[in-house]
Amino acid sequence: MKKAKSNRAKGLDVGTSFINCAENQGKRVSFRAIRNSFFDMEDTSFTKRMLQRTGINYIKRNDKLFVIGDEALEFANIFNKEARRPLSGGAISPREKEALPLVEILIKSILGRASHKEERVAYSVPGEPIDTTLNLTYHRTVLGEALSELGYAPKPINEALAVVFSELNDENFTGIGLSFGGGMVNVCMSFMAAPVFSFSICKSGDWIDGQAAMAVDETNSKVCMFKEANLDLTRTKGLSRMEKALSVYYRNLTEYVLKHLKAKFENTKEMPELKKPVDIVIAGGTSLPNGFLQLFNCMLKRVKFPHTIGKVKMAGEPLNAVANGALISAIAEETRE
Amino acid sequence: MISLTDLRAKDLDGFQQLLLRAFKRLGYSVWLSEKLDGKTARSILLKGEERCLVQCSQEKGLVDKFLIEDFCRDREKKGIESGFFITTGAITLSDRTYLSSEPVDFIDASQLPTFLKTIFGEDGLKKEVTSVERREFPRVDLRGLEGDKVLWRVNTFYGMSSPIKGELADISSGGIGFESPDEISPSSLLRLELFLYGSREAIKSVAKIVWEKPRTDSLVHNFGLSFFLISDKDKERISDFIVSQLSRESRETRNGLESEPEFLSRLLIKENIIGRTIPDVDDQKNRETRRMDEVDIKKCEASVKRFFKKMFSEKCKILEVSKTATGWEILAKKIDGWFKKKGYREVYEKVIYVVKLDDKFKVLSYSKVGSDCVPKNNDLITSQSVNADKIREIVKEVAKEISGGSESNIDQDILRKIAAETVDEMEKRKGEEVLQKKKGEEIEIKESYISPLKSLKLERSFNRIGTVRKSKKDIKSQVDSLMGVKKGRARRS
Numbered sequence: 001m002k003k004a005k006s007n008r009a010k011g012l013d014v015g016t017s018f019i020n021c022a023e024n025q026g027k028r029v030s031f032r033a034i035r036n037s038f039f040d041m042e043d044t045s046f047t048k049r050m051l052q053r054t055g056i057n058y059i060k061r062n063d064k065l066f067v068i069g070d071e072a073l074e075f076a077n078i079f080n081k082e083a084r085r086p087l088s089g090g091a092i093s094p095r096e097k098e099a100l101p102l103v104e105i106l107i108k109s110i111l112g113r114a115s116h117k118e119e120r121v122a123y124s125v126p127g128e129p130i131d132t133t134l135n136l137t138y139h140r141t142v143l144g145e146a147l148s149e150l151g152y153a154p155k156p157i158n159e160a161l162a163v164v165f166s167e168l169n170d171e172n173f174t175g176i177g178l179s180f181g182g183g184m185v186n187v188c189m190s191f192m193a194a195p196v197f198s199f200s201i202c203k204s205g206d207w208i209d210g211q212a213a214m215a216v217d218e219t220n221s222k223v224c225m226f227k228e229a230n231l232d233l234t235r236t237k238g239l240s241r242m243e244k245a246l247s248v249y250y251r252n253l254t255e256y257v258l259k260h261l262k263a264k265f266e267n268t269k270e271m272p273e274l275k276k277p278v279d280i281v282i283a284g285g286t287s288l289p290n291g292f293l294q295l296f297n298c299m300l301k302r303v304k305f306p307h308t309i310g311k312v313k314m315a316g317e318p319l320n321a322v323a324n325g326a327l328i329s330a331i332a333e334e335t336r337e
Numbered sequence: 338m339i340s341l342t343d344l345r346a347k348d349l350d351g352f353q354q355l356l357l358r359a360f361k362r363l364g365y366s367v368w369l370s371e372k373l374d375g376k377t378a379r380s381i382l383l384k385g386e387e388r389c390l391v392q393c394s395q396e397k398g399l400v401d402k403f404l405i406e407d408f409c410r411d412r413e414k415k416g417i418e419s420g421f422f423i424t425t426g427a428i429t430l431s432d433r434t435y436l437s438s439e440p441v442d443f444i445d446a447s448q449l450p451t452f453l454k455t456i457f458g459e460d461g462l463k464k465e466v467t468s469v470e471r472r473e474f475p476r477v478d479l480r481g482l483e484g485d486k487v488l489w490r491v492n493t494f495y496g497m498s499s500p501i502k503g504e505l506a507d508i509s510s511g512g513i514g515f516e517s518p519d520e521i522s523p524s525s526l527l528r529l530e531l532f533l534y535g536s537r538e539a540i541k542s543v544a545k546i547v548w549e550k551p552r553t554d555s556l557v558h559n560f561g562l563s564f565f566l567i568s569d570k571d572k573e574r575i576s577d578f579i580v581s582q583l584s585r586e587s588r589e590t591r592n593g594l595e596s597e598p599e600f601l602s603r604l605l606i607k608e609n610i611i612g613r614t615i616p617d618v619d620d621q622k623n624r625e626t627r628r629m630d631e632v633d634i635k636k637c638e639a640s641v642k643r644f645f646k647k648m649f650s651e652k653c654k655i656l657e658v659s660k661t662a663t664g665w666e667i668l669a670k671k672i673d674g675w676f677k678k679k680g681y682r683e684v685y686e687k688v689i690y691v692v693k694l695d696d697k698f699k700v701l702s703y704s705k706v707g708s709d710c711v712p713k714n715n716d717l718i719t720s721q722s723v724n725a726d727k728i729r730e731i732v733k734e735v736a737k738e739i740s741g742g743s744e745s746n747i748d749q750d751i752l753r754k755i756a757a758e759t760v761d762e763m764e765k766r767k768g769e770e771v772l773q774k775k776k777g778e779e780i781e782i783k784e785s786y787i788s789p790l791k792s793l794k795l796e797r798s799f800n801r802i803g804t805v806r807k808s809k810k811d812i813k814s815q816v817d818s819l820m821g822v823k824k825g826r827a828r829r830s
Binding site for chain 1 (some may be wrong): 363366430451455803804805806807808809810811812813814815816818819820822823825826
């Protein structure tokens with residue numbers, strides 16, 4: 001009975017760009033993802049009909065219709081506006097009054113109700129930010145409450161630690177996990193599955209989009225769509241203005257992250273005795289463009305780390321690594337109980 | 338999936354028609370269209386009082402700045418309030434800035450497929466782009482044909498003592514043209530019967546005179562009729578007939594040169610513009626007349642709406658208003674407002690009526706279109722009560738279809754006033770017997786309805802959405818390792 005239950009635990013990655021749920025289906029893991037964005041429209045019979053006819057997901061709230069998911073980005077591009085995000089910089093956006101109910105609905109839609117009482121769900125939360133002040137307690141509590149309402153027993157897990165759980169099995173869960181998400185870069189140094197230090201940086205994919213959009217006078221949504229579809233960081237010649245801008249800011253971000261990682265490595269007092277070189281694993285949607293790993297390695301060589309770095313690798317499934325790690329953690333917790 | 342390449346592969350006619358169909362869905366009607374060259378076409382669209390100039394440009398690269406400026410100048414010159422510049426090419430950033438400063442919206446290559454997809458849906462767009470549009474078949478001239486003839490017979494709904502008949506002059510899938518010495522008042526609604534090559538089975542439709550031209554050389558008049566109501570089967574028959582004629586005829590009107598009146602009449606028939614006075618912006622007198630007509634039409638519509646609400650406790654939609662010698666004829670569609678109010682689309686089959694009013698806008702009589710077309714009095718409707726269980730099942734089925742079965746729950750019975758005809762339609766559709774019982778002057782149907790539960794309504798189509806992808810990962814070993822590592826660490830500490 002207990003075994004059957006343990007298979008039903010879930011992992012949830014609540015990211016700025018995507019919400020991703022991992023669960024066991026038979027012997028395989030199944031991922032269910034939706035873009036964490038929305039676009040509001042006037043509630044008229046025409047828009048409603050149009051949305052229903054095209055099968056687009058929407059929410060009716062007060063006197064507005066909210067298109068959610070990938071379609072929100074498409075609508076934003078049609079209307080030449082920005083799609084709105086319930087999460088900003090990795091946490092629930094204080095500027096969007098619709099953020100909380102929309103996140104709740106998105107989570108509900110992705111996760112579904114708990115299959116049994118107190119089903120375990122591990123949900124990702126960012127590490128303490130080092131370059132901004134962010135109320136993570138509010139974010140963590142609100143998400144936890146939303147999950148409890150759905151009948152789950154929620155447990156937060158650091159986003160980058162989840163990457164380690166997902167990818168560094170062969171290294172006894174020892175190494176550095178990096179998650180380049182939409183709103184944040186999360187970093188965690190793990191030793192034998194225990195976090196040694198973790199932090200987050202409030203610059204990531206959105207920041208790159210914003211800076212590049214400003215440089216080429218386009219909307220963030222358009223830059224984001226271009227980045228996801230076309231960007232190749234290995235290319236150096238014949239770049240368009242947008243590619244050039246994106247390339248510059250990718251370089252800048254990687255340098256910034258490594259600088260802070262090195263500082264944290266040096267300043268951590270109770271560092272365990274590491275006998276082997278430390279591996280680094282990278283995940284997250286911002287790390288998806290072709291050539292990102294080469295860029296990271298190139299920038300890494302410039303930084304003198306206090307400890308030898310072993311392999312630097314991309315997660316097997318960069319978009320699913322956090323949810324997968326959270327699922328592993330949730331199942332382990334449920335089984336242990 | 339339809340891509341930009343597919344849209345570019347269409348010829349200008351096809352591309353323009355596709356866009357016009359898209360605009361029709363957005364509530365516009367087409368007033369006039371013209372081709373500027375092999376790559377560009379412009380149309381004037383109407384939406385209520387608003388006029389809109391739409392340019393369709395088939396381009397493969399960057400759109401010439403001159404084309405954009407010319408469009409904006411033309412819009413301003415014609416005094417049209419707004420514009421749409423739609424192209425399969427790309428608009429440069431500076432041109433975008435220029436267009437943004439004008440009351441012109443633009444859609445270029447980067448947005449076009451998404452725009453069309455939003456309107457038609459993925460599958461709908463595919464059908465629109467790939468299907469051969471039969472209604473785009475050209476008009477076939479039947480004058481001077483030896484042997485077989487196509488005969489027509491028309492009668493008005495009211496006022497004409499006997500039908501008039503003759504030989505057909507031309508036919509398209511949108512309507513017909515014929516000559517007659519009789520006078521038929523413009524905008525009249527007519528019962529039309531067509532007999533193709535001696536066929537005894539008539540093609541029946543409700544048609545409308547869209548133009549009338551007296552011939553100077555004789556006493557006959559030329560009439561253009563547009564099909565207003567016609568069954569799909571009959572539409573097919575007409576399309577097949579046109580196809581057979583096209584192969585027979587060498588005359589090509591589709592791409593050949595046409596005189597302006599021919600072009601205009603074809604366009605009016607094709608675009609289904611019926612009974613609309615084409616405003617002449619330079620003719621002040623005409624404009625005044627039109628304005629007066631509009632006032633009357635509004636009064637007419639209001640009167641019919643009140644009548645429907647009183648008679649059926651339901652709303653109606655006015656489809657067509659025509660002035661006759663004795664008063665007004667109105668084509669009205671009854672709509673099921675109750676379900677609409679609840680957030681569903683209309684459930685029942687819509688029934689179309691012809692309502693006749695006098696000059697004081699009082700309802701004289703009305704009848705269901707497609708029945709016997711004889712004027713009937715208000716006592717046409719008798720009260721009925723319908724077997725609730727049957728209706729319950731029908732409504733349940735329909736509501737299930739609407740909601741995908743995800744949000745519905747039968748929770749209460751209601752008494753609803755409904756026209757007998759509506760019940761008949763449902764009967765036919767479901768092939769079930771419905772028990773009817775008279776009950777005074779009221780028409781009541783006891784039925785169970787599907788009430789959207791509030792909490793469930795919010796969840797509509799949210800029951801676990803998102804893109805699902807199955808991974809090859811088997812995480813059992815990872816879970817075991819994690820537990821092992823954690824246990825080892827706990828032991829050591």
